[in-house]
Amino acid sequence: MLFMTASDSGHRSGFACFVGRPNAGKSTLTNALVGQKVAITSSRPQTTRHTVRGIVHRPDAQLVLVDTPGYHKPRTLLGRRLNDAVRGTWAEVDVIGFCVPADEKVGPGDRFIAGELAALRRTPKVAVVTKTDLADPDTVAAQLVAVDRMAKDLGFEWAELVPVSAVEDKQVGLLADLLVPLLPEGPELYPDGELTDEPEQVMVAELIREAALEGVRDELPHSIAVVVEEMEPREDRPADRPLLDIHANLFIERDSQKGIVIGPKGRRLKEIGTQARGHIEALLGTPVYLDIHVKVAKDWQRDPKKLRRLGF
Numbered sequence: 001m002l003f004m005t006a007s008d009s010g011h012r013s014g015f016a017c018f019v020g021r022p023n024a025g026k027s028t029l030t031n032a033l034v035g036q037k038v039a040i041t042s043s044r045p046q047t048t049r050h051t052v053r054g055i056v057h058r059p060d061a062q063l064v065l066v067d068t069p070g071y072h073k074p075r076t077l078l079g080r081r082l083n084d085a086v087r088g089t090w091a092e093v094d095v096i097g098f099c100v101p102a103d104e105k106v107g108p109g110d111r112f113i114a115g116e117l118a119a120l121r122r123t124p125k126v127a128v129v130t131k132t133d134l135a136d137p138d139t140v141a142a143q144l145v146a147v148d149r150m151a152k153d154l155g156f157e158w159a160e161l162v163p164v165s166a167v168e169d170k171q172v173g174l175l176a177d178l179l180v181p182l183l184p185e186g187p188e189l190y191p192d193g194e195l196t197d198e199p200e201q202v203m204v205a206e207l208i209r210e211a212a213l214e215g216v217r218d219e220l221p222h223s224i225a226v227v228v229e230e231m232e233p234r235e236d237r238p239a240d241r242p243l244l245d246i247h248a249n250l251f252i253e254r255d256s257q258k259g260i261v262i263g264p265k266g267r268r269l270k271e272i273g274t275q276a277r278g279h280i281e282a283l284l285g286t287p288v289y290l291d292i293h294v295k296v297a298k299d300w301q302r303d304p305k306k307l308r309r310l311g312f
């Protein structure tokens, strides 16, 4: 009955995810489509850990965006878990957006991922050439041709091929217009106004992790995990001056990494706290007291029990 009503009205709803090599612009594009910061962006690759959904609400459709971690050659148990999670997501969505930056040549990393997509015969695949503001029109055109050819070489065709700039908000609306017809007919999946179904604590943990990753060496990203232990409104506060107490543990793998995260005289940790607090307050719309403890969870990347405890 619900289905008939939905198809009568022509309303569409479904899931999409963006895939592509690290730094391809997937999170930024998700944010631009949704219009609010829900996924985590960073100038460093492979920071999108959790499946974060942003929801595009339109009168004619609801598009639920699932943001997956980067798909890459696994070296550790964590790497394999991430790849499993990514492939699991690909199999579940209604449409896949494959992102390639306009300012970098199509390479083996792109072909590796597109090759995996080729196996998903039934799922429509849309190619998105991202960051067009960083390339001149000829380069963008050449990139569109290269991406088209890559699919043909792999034995499939893109359902759509579209250049966008998420930063300058160019063609982002067009991309949504092209994705919507590829969704099945159906009613709204989430109530209007709900931007993400990711638990707040996970998003808060991601914001702390993002702040912790700023300015640390490239090899550290997978050595940091954050778990929010407690998130409670402070008691005895006047109604017009609420305060949210957040206690979080920041896990590193080895004692030797403590210095990097904490910094001389605790300066680095303080910076992490200040930056994360600003983002959390913007996200939740309330003043926050943030308390971060740095703890060593030895070799947590390779230990299945510890991985589970940290939510992977």
Ligand SMILES: Nc1nc2c(ncn2[C@@H]2O[C@H](COP(=O)(O)OP(=O)(O)OP(=O)(O)O)[C@@H](O)[C@H]2O)c(=O)[nH]1
Binding pocket: 020, 021, 022, 023, 024, 025, 026, 027, 028, 029, 040, 041, 042, 043, 044, 045, 046, 047, 048, 069, 070, 130, 131, 132, 133, 134, 164, 165, 166, 167, 168
């Ligand atoms: N100039 C420009 N920069 C962009 C655009 N989109 C993304 N970027 C930048 O490119 C970098 C990577 O963007 P992300 O959105 O984090 O990329 P991602 O594909 O989600 O990266 P991973 O999480 O590592 O897989 C960031 O520094 C963004 O600011 C764009 O349209 N124009």
